[in-house]
Amino acid sequence: MSKRALVTGACGFTGSNLVEHLLREKWEVVATDLKADAHGEYYCVDGDLHPMHYGSELLEGMGVTYIPGDLTKKETLLPLFAKGSYDVVFHVASLYDYFAQWDVLYRVNVTGTRNIAELALENKVGRFVHWSTDGVYGEPKTLPGNEDAPYDPPNLYSKSKVEQEKILWQMHREKGFPITILRPAPIYGPRHRYGVYHILYGVEKIGLGAIISWFPKKHTLMFPSVHVLDLVRAASFVSDKPQAVGQAYNVLSDCIPQPEFMEFVYRSVGTEPIFHLPVWWPLYKLFTKVIRPFMVWQDKRARKLGTRPKIDIPMVDYITHQYWFSNQKIKDLGFKFIYQDPRKGIWEYIGWCKERGLL
Amino acid sequence: MQISIYDAPAVLLIGYFFALIYAKILSPKHPNAYFFFGVGITLVFWLNILLAHWGIMDLWGGLLPSTEVNPWIGVFYVLSIPMWLNWGAERAFQTHGRTPSQGGLRWIIGLKDTTKPFTPTWKESDK
Numbered sequence: 001m002s003k004r005a006l007v008t009g010a011c012g013f014t015g016s017n018l019v020e021h022l023l024r025e026k027w028e029v030v031a032t033d034l035k036a037d038a039h040g041e042y043y044c045v046d047g048d049l050h051p052m053h054y055g056s057e058l059l060e061g062m063g064v065t066y067i068p069g070d071l072t073k074k075e076t077l078l079p080l081f082a083k084g085s086y087d088v089v090f091h092v093a094s095l096y097d098y099f100a101q102w103d104v105l106y107r108v109n110v111t112g113t114r115n116i117a118e119l120a121l122e123n124k125v126g127r128f129v130h131w132s133t134d135g136v137y138g139e140p141k142t143l144p145g146n147e148d149a150p151y152d153p154p155n156l157y158s159k160s161k162v163e164q165e166k167i168l169w170q171m172h173r174e175k176g177f178p179i180t181i182l183r184p185a186p187i188y189g190p191r192h193r194y195g196v197y198h199i200l201y202g203v204e205k206i207g208l209g210a211i212i213s214w215f216p217k218k219h220t221l222m223f224p225s226v227h228v229l230d231l232v233r234a235a236s237f238v239s240d241k242p243q244a245v246g247q248a249y250n251v252l253s254d255c256i257p258q259p260e261f262m263e264f265v266y267r268s269v270g271t272e273p274i275f276h277l278p279v280w281w282p283l284y285k286l287f288t289k290v291i292r293p294f295m296v297w298q299d300k301r302a303r304k305l306g307t308r309p310k311i312d313i314p315m316v317d318y319i320t321h322q323y324w325f326s327n328q329k330i331k332d333l334g335f336k337f338i339y340q341d342p343r344k345g346i347w348e349y350i351g352w353c354k355e356r357g358l359l
Numbered sequence: 360m361q362i363s364i365y366d367a368p369a370v371l372l373i374g375y376f377f378a379l380i381y382a383k384i385l386s387p388k389h390p391n392a393y394f395f396f397g398v399g400i401t402l403v404f405w406l407n408i409l410l411a412h413w414g415i416m417d418l419w420g421g422l423l424p425s426t427e428v429n430p431w432i433g434v435f436y437v438l439s440i441p442m443w444l445n446w447g448a449e450r451a452f453q454t455h456g457r458t459p460s461q462g463g464l465r466w467i468i469g470l471k472d473t474t475k476p477f478t479p480t481w482k483e484s485d486k
Contacts, residue, residue, distance in 0.1 A: 205474060207452070207461035302470055309470060357479035 004028045006086045006125075008071065008116060009093030011036075013191045014131070014228055016058050018090055021232040029064040032080055033093065038070060042095055042108050071112025077119055085123040088239040091116055091130045094161075096194065098312035099299075102156050109160035114167050121177050127239050130168055133161045134183045134224060134250055134325050144222075144255065144326040147183070147248045154321070155314040165248075172246055180244045182235060185252035185325065188349050189228030196225055197358070198315060200350060203262075204269050204359050219281040222255035222324035227345035230337050237335050249330040253342040258319070264343050268350050269359060288320040360433030361411050361425045363418050366404055367436070367443045373400055374447030381448075382457050393448070401441045408437050 005022055009015035010031030022029050034042070036056065059066050069076045071093055093116075095108040113130070120128050137145050138152035153159040171177035188196035234251045238244040259276075279287070295316050298309040327337070339345035353359035377396055385392045411418040411425070418425040428436070456463040459475040466474060 202467065204477070205456070205460075205462050205466045205472075207456040207458070207463055298470065305470065307470055310467060310472070354477075354480045357477045359477055 002026050002028045003087040004030070004084075006030045006032065006080060006089045008032055008069075008089070008091050009131075010064070010066070011056055011058050012092065013189075013193065014187060014231065015092040016191060017189060017228045018092060018232040018235060019059065019062060019064055021229070021236060022090075023062060023064065025236060030080060030086070031059055031064045031066045032069045032077075033066075034070055035068045042100075042104055071115055072107050074115040074119070077116060081119060081123045085125050086120075087126040089116070089120045089125045089128050090235055090239075091128060094131060096157060098155060098157055098314045099308050100157070102160075105156055105160040106163070109157075110163045110167070113164040117168060117171060117177065121171060121175060126178065127245070128168070128177060128179045129235050129239050130164070130179055130181045131235075132165055132181050132183045132248070133158060134185050134252065134323070136162045136165060136183060137325070139321045139323065140325065143322065144324045145250075146326045147250055147329055154317060157314070178245045180238045180246075181248040182231070182238070183248055183250050183325075184231050185224035185226045185250070185255075185323075187226055187228050187231055188345065190349070190352050192228065192349065193358070195315075196346075196349075197353070198311060200265060200269060200346075200353065200359055202311065203265055203271055207271055216279055216281045216284040219284075221258045221319070221322055223258045223261040223318075223342070224252050224255050224323050224325050225342045225346070226252040227339040227342070227349075230339050230345075233338070234330060234335055238330070238333070241333060244333065247329075249333070250325045250327050251330060252325055252327050253337060253339050253345065254327065255324050256342060261342070261346075264346065268347055285320060288316065291316055360428055360430045361418055362408065362428055362433050362436050363423050363425050365423050366408075366440060370400065370404060370440050371443045371447035374444035375451045378448035378451035379455055382452060382455055382461070383459055386458050397441065397444055397448070400444060404440045405437060 005027045007015055007019050007022070007029060010019050011033035015031070015033065019029055019031055033056065056066050056068065067079050069080060071077065091113065093108075093112065095105055097105075117128060117130075134145075135155070135158035136151050136153055137149040138154040138158070140146075140149040142149070151162045151165075153162045165181060168177065168179045168181065172179045186195045230253065231251050234249070238247075238249060292313070295309065295311065295313045299313055302309045331337075350359060374397075377400075378393070381393045381396070407419060410416050452463065454463045454465055455461075456466065456474065460477050462469075462472070462474040466472070
């Protein structure tokens with residue numbers, strides 16, 4: 001008998017990939033997401049970049065049951081459990097937008113998670129696999145950061161993910177709620193449009209690498225990322241492991257040094273850097289400290305004009321912070337990455353984007 | 360040897376503005392225009408200096424002031440003309456991009472994206 005899953009955020013980038021994966025593994029899938037016309041209530045303006053959300057048309061013909069719902073309104077989630085409980089609830093839905101204000105992030109990510117988790121608990125689901133982020137750690141003190149690193153969220157989005165986790169850990173401790181938390185690095189892959197895509201898009205649009213190929217001389221910053229296929233495989237994998245209950249797992253490819261990653265990106269998109277310039281670390285930090293106020297100014301100006309900047313402020317932090325995390329725990333559980341070296345996945349993703357005129 | 364000190368800045372500016380026109384308008388349909396224009400402009404500047412050197416005419420017909428320099432410096436200056444042209448052009452490419460789809464460093468500063476979208480490498484009908 002096939003296992004029954006509920007996927008929240010099923011019309012988004014990760015959710016839709018998860019639905020496809022579960023169907024390939026012969027799961028019975030119930031999918032939920034906002035109605036397309038409700039997106040505007042939570043998502044910020046798109047600016048000039050490509051839109052980053054999709055509609056339920058994405059699920060058409062896939063063979064899933066689609067029930068629209070709004071996480072922030074608990075009563076709209078009741079029909080999801082009308083035909084019984086689930087072996088696994090994959091709670092993917094989240095407002096992943098660095099431009100979003102705290103009140104909206106709290107409503108969707110924190111209140112929304114509490115609502116779906118309470119219903120899942122009441123309906124005695126077999127497992128609640130929750131999507132968090134490795135952003136909950138901020139910059140880990142010991143490298144590479146593992147799952148025991150303390151919370152230190154560097155931005156509002158990550159802060160909202162910490163709040164989500166706290167609610168779930170409490171439910172696990174006090175009521176035995178069977179949770180497994182995944183903490184993925186920035187995700188990329190088919191249908192991805194926000195985050196890693198901005199790096200590739202920016203390199204292509206700026207059209208040169210010389211400025212970005214400034215890199216600190218003796219302070220190698222690492223680049224964390226995960227291909228969506230590895231992530232959804234990991235979700236399905238942990239949902240089947242009894243020892244994964246009450247555990248959190250970092251899900252990411254092996255981190256590679258940022259200069260190596262950028263070099264690969266330049267060559268892959270066809271904009272080779274003119275020269276490489278290793279920079280003394282304090283000077284590099286100073287350079288990026290100058291950029292940040294500019295980004296803040298851009299952010300304020302964009303809000304005033306009812307649009308958004310091309311690069312959100314937290315994205316700049318990636319070029320000055322050491323976001324280096326370990327994937328050893330999930331490997332020890334027996335999970336094998338297809339894209340252990342992220343270059344393989346990035347290469348495929350660039351091809352996907354180029355075919356569609358996104359790069 | 361007679362040279363015009365205005366040649367280097369002039370060729371730099373010409374390179375900059377031509378590169379801008381090339382990047383935004385000419386590059387999709389005339390990808391070789393940049394090369395031919397560069398060679399043409401260099402030849403014009405060199406020819407002007409040669410004709411003045413042979414005494415056939417004054418530098419730029421006497422419209423611009425000229426300076427007498429050591430012949431070695433003069434030769435070096437003359438040979439550097441394509442380099443100034445290319446340097447000006449590269450600054451334009453960095454600032455504004457190399458194709459209509461690129462925006463150079465200006466792209467990241469502005470809020471409005473004025474660049475053209477990228478072209479997909481296949482169409483639905485190609486599948």
